[in-house]
Amino acid sequence: MYSLAVLVTFLIFSCALSGPIALLLSSKKLQKVTEQIALKIIRRVIMAIINFLGIIVSTFFMTAPTPLVLKAIALASFLLNIFAIDREYGSKISAYLRTLLRRDSNGPAGQS
Numbered sequence: 001m002y003s004l005a006v007l008v009t010f011l012i013f014s015c016a017l018s019g020p021i022a023l024l025l026s027s028k029k030l031q032k033v034t035e036q037i038a039l040k041i042i043r044r045v046i047m048a049i050i051n052f053l054g055i056i057v058s059t060f061f062m063t064a065p066t067p068l069v070l071k072a073i074a075l076a077s078f079l080l081n082i083f084a085i086d087r088e089y090g091s092k093i094s095a096y097l098r099t100l101l102r103r104d105s106n107g108p109a110g111q112s
Contacts, residue, residue, distance in 0.1 A: 018051065018077055019077040019080025023083070025050070026084045060074075062078065
């Protein structure tokens with residue numbers, strides 16, 4: 001039973017911490033520090049492993065019959081991992097959401 005508790009604790013912590021760690025790895029400061037190609041590859045490999053594990057574990061917790069608090073943590077972790085991937089590789093998702101959510105106060109009729 002002790003080993004099962006350790007496994008569940010590891011899964012919950014990996015789910016909860018993968019998003020913030022991925023955001024840290026995709027920050028502008030760390031991108032400037034790792035401008036050399038070897039360091040950039042190492043950072044991206046570490047980030048890919050953390051994102052993969054975080055997305056897999058958070059998807060498991062969101063679909064499994066778990067308490068609501070754990071589902072909320074898993075959803076936050078999933079979204080943070082997706083945002084970190086987007087921030088690292090070009091911000092296409094966030095740019096699409098910005099254009100989708102941007103409202104033109106004049107509307108199409110006011111553009112003359």
